[in-house]
Amino acid sequence: MDAILFFLFATITVICAINMVLQRHPISSALSLIGVMGSLAVLYLLLGGEFIAMAQLIVYSGAIMVLFLFVIMLLNSGAEPKRSRHKILLFLGAPLLVILLGVIGYFIQGQIPAQEMVKFGSWESGPGKPAFGSPQNVGMSLFTSYLLPFEITSVLILIAILGAIVLARKEID
Amino acid sequence: MDFMILSLIKLGLVLFIFMTALAYIQWIERKVIAHVQLRVGPKRVGPHGLLQPLADVIKLITKEGMVPSHVHPVFYYLAPFVAVFFALIPISFIPFGQANVKIPFTDITTNMELTDLNIGLLLILGLSGMGVYGIALAGWASNNKYSLIGGLRSSAQMISYELPMALALVSPLLMLNTVSLRELVNGQEGFYFNVIPRWTIFLMPAPQIFSFIIFMIAGFAETNRVPFDLPEAENELVAGFHVEYASMKFAAFFMAEYANMVTVCSVATLLFLGGWHPIVVPGIGNWIPALVHIGGGAICLYHGLVQPARKWDNITLPVFGVAFIGAGLLFAIPIVQELLAPVFWFTAKLLILLFVFIWVRATLPRFRYDQLMRFAWLFMFPLALVNLLITGLLVAATTN
Amino acid sequence: MLPLPPGVPTAVPVTYYLILSAILFVIGGAGFLYRKNIITVFMSIELMLNAVNLSFVAFAYKFNKADGHIYSFFVMVVAAAEAAVGLAIILTVFKNRQTLEIDDIDSMKL
Numbered sequence A: 001m002d003a004i005l006f007f008l009f010a011t012i013t014v015i016c017a018i019n020m021v022l023q024r025h026p027i028s029s030a031l032s033l034i035g036v037m038g039s040l041a042v043l044y045l046l047l048g049g050e051f052i053a054m055a056q057l058i059v060y061s062g063a064i065m066v067l068f069l070f071v072i073m074l075l076n077s078g079a080e081p082k083r084s085r086h087k088i089l090l091f092l093g094a095p096l097l098v099i100l101l102g103v104i105g106y107f108i109q110g111q112i113p114a115q116e117m118v119k120f121g122s123w124e125s126g127p128g129k130p131a132f133g134s135p136q137n138v139g140m141s142l143f144t145s146y147l148l149p150f151e152i153t154s155v156l157i158l159i160a161i162l163g164a165i166v167l168a169r170k171e172i173d
Numbered sequence B: 001m002d003f004m005i006l007s008l009i010k011l012g013l014v015l016f017i018f019m020t021a022l023a024y025i026q027w028i029e030r031k032v033i034a035h036v037q038l039r040v041g042p043k044r045v046g047p048h049g050l051l052q053p054l055a056d057v058i059k060l061i062t063k064e065g066m067v068p069s070h071v072h073p074v075f076y077y078l079a080p081f082v083a084v085f086f087a088l089i090p091i092s093f094i095p096f097g098q099a100n101v102k103i104p105f106t107d108i109t110t111n112m113e114l115t116d117l118n119i120g121l122l123l124i125l126g127l128s129g130m131g132v133y134g135i136a137l138a139g140w141a142s143n144n145k146y147s148l149i150g151g152l153r154s155s156a157q158m159i160s161y162e163l164p165m166a167l168a169l170v171s172p173l174l175m176l177n178t179v180s181l182r183e184l185v186n187g188q189e190g191f192y193f194n195v196i197p198r199w200t201i202f203l204m205p206a207p208q209i210f211s212f213i214i215f216m217i218a219g220f221a222e223t224n225r226v227p228f229d230l231p232e233a234e235n236e237l238v239a240g241f242h243v244e245y246a247s248m249k250f251a252a253f254f255m256a257e258y259a260n261m262v263t264v265c266s267v268a269t270l271l272f273l274g275g276w277h278p279i280v281v282p283g284i285g286n287w288i289p290a291l292v293h294i295g296g297g298a299i300c301l302y303h304g305l306v307q308p309a310r311k312w313d314n315i316t317l318p319v320f321g322v323a324f325i326g327a328g329l330l331f332a333i334p335i336v337q338e339l340l341a342p343v344f345w346f347t348a349k350l351l352i353l354l355f356v357f358i359w360v361r362a363t364l365p366r367f368r369y370d371q372l373m374r375f376a377w378l379f380m381f382p383l384a385l386v387n388l389l390i391t392g393l394l395v396a397a398t399t400n
Numbered sequence C: 001m002l003p004l005p006p007g008v009p010t011a012v013p014v015t016y017y018l019i020l021s022a023i024l025f026v027i028g029g030a031g032f033l034y035r036k037n038i039i040t041v042f043m044s045i046e047l048m049l050n051a052v053n054l055s056f057v058a059f060a061y062k063f064n065k066a067d068g069h070i071y072s073f074f075v076m077v078v079a080a081a082e083a084a085v086g087l088a089i090i091l092t093v094f095k096n097r098q099t100l101e102i103d104d105i106d107s108m109k110l
Helices: A002-022 A026-046 A050-075 A087-111 A135-143 A147-170 B003-036 B052-062 B073-093 B120-130 B132-141 B145-176 B181-186 B209-222 B247-272 B288-306 B313-332 B334-363 B369-398 C014-034 C038-063 C067-097
Strands: none
Touching: A002 A026, A002 C014, A002 C038, A026 A050, A026 B132, A026 C014, A026 C038, A050 A135, A050 B120, A050 B132, A050 B145, A050 C038, A050 C067, A087 C014, A135 A147, A135 C067, A147 C067, B003 B052, B003 B073, B003 B247, B003 B334, B052 B247, B073 B120, B073 B132, B073 B247, B120 B132, B120 B145, B120 B181, B120 B247, B132 B145, B132 B247, B145 B181, B145 B209, B145 B247, B145 B369, B181 B247, B209 B247, B209 B334, B209 B369, B247 B334, B288 B313, B288 B334, B313 B334, C014 C038, C038 C067
């Protein structure tokens, strides 16, 4: 069952990702990206990341992509025009990307033994002791061992809000 | 019994009741708004217009599905599906009664819900956030400036109101220390001094009245209901994002809106109003469902037999009255009481909140768009933040 | 649980998740390099971040610790901040130059 779910959602993810790159219209790309993010959330669940899967849904698909969609709809710039002069680059670049993938894959195969199976539910350790990906456990580490990065992130977000407001305000006056 | 078969039976039951309820919420809405505005409301189809939803469904199914020629076809067809999909899924995580209920005359025990998730609340939050894509896509795919503005407004409004909503949800989570909906409700059991229920809105050390109000207001915005129905404001945008939709595709948006309303009200009930726990101590509380039904039946009988206001009332109202009294007597049987009283309480709270939604629609005018944004960012967001801060301080002070 | 025929694998190794992450990363890189629309380029970056997140979560499973989840949580937060600022920049660029093509935005001054 795990394997079926993995292969199903891995296929959806890859198809959506390729579709995102190939589509000419930004809206189609954005929707494909939402598909990627949704199926990645399912893969996170298969890996025991309960909290992170929900954060993926809420933050990525629920907020960031809505923002993207909003901007695309606001600008309404239409499809990207076809350009023929870059064709040669496509033929030169694609093999390089395949080589990059091959190198990454080689290192992954070399570094990690393939025997370790992902068993769904293997993180359940009985009542009273939360699984490693549960909201309780993630929250506990987030507010104890990772407190300083967490606080710094909040400052980063504050700066980002200010930056966005400054950038967006400039064109009003 | 096999888990699979039991789940399928429960699924069928919940689906049937929920779909019927969706149709009848619309009937209730039309009736209530009509009575608020001193009209009668739907009355022709069936007694008191009770068959009106059926007539509407038949009309919407058999209507010609006209597709304008200038739309983006793929997204145009996709949008209603997206809207309905993300509106209906959250219902399957909502518990509506106690766990491990023994069904009488059999040895089956089951939970009063479809699935129990330990991250139920987060999943509902995530999925309801996805619902905006249906509206935004519909607005964009219709290729029409009114629709586009409707879709834009909807997405901006959704992002803005999700913040106070999430912040309002965090405070009860802080106090009850879980994100599983069932455990959240279990944490609200009991009474203070045998009178005040320990619901989150009364729970010491930080009663969550403000976050309940913030959550409900944000819920109005998330479901695009009056006074925040800017995406479909009919006097500026014709009908907003669904101008170009007809027949079942239009019905899908309609259904999604009502399903979202039910989800928001259910979450509010579970998180703030104690879910299926009764409002008074169980000794008396067990008899309230029966009394409410019998009382309703008596009112129907009085208006039917003694004071019939309209032509057919002396026939229709007594029938309803007898039916209500029968239901009330059913609730007086101890076995049924044990089984259905929690469901009754949950449904009663849910219906009261839904009534608030309808009531607000009947009374409040629509916000202007800048007012809507200012309200979210300058009032709701700081209020939710301060509420969370105070709750956090009080919880930290009282726990060791 | 549905019964499966004997040949079908019931689980997959952690490596598969990492390979999937690598594939997504490369696709994101391809989009980043090939596409000419700023918004699509931006979305390709998001795809690459997502790919990295997947490998963080896979490693979190492998080492049975929540640390990987926290890293990907931080990646999400940073991506949110980045999206806010980046989209504001895109809006400003579009207001000033009426185009979203990267190749057309090649002068320092208007």
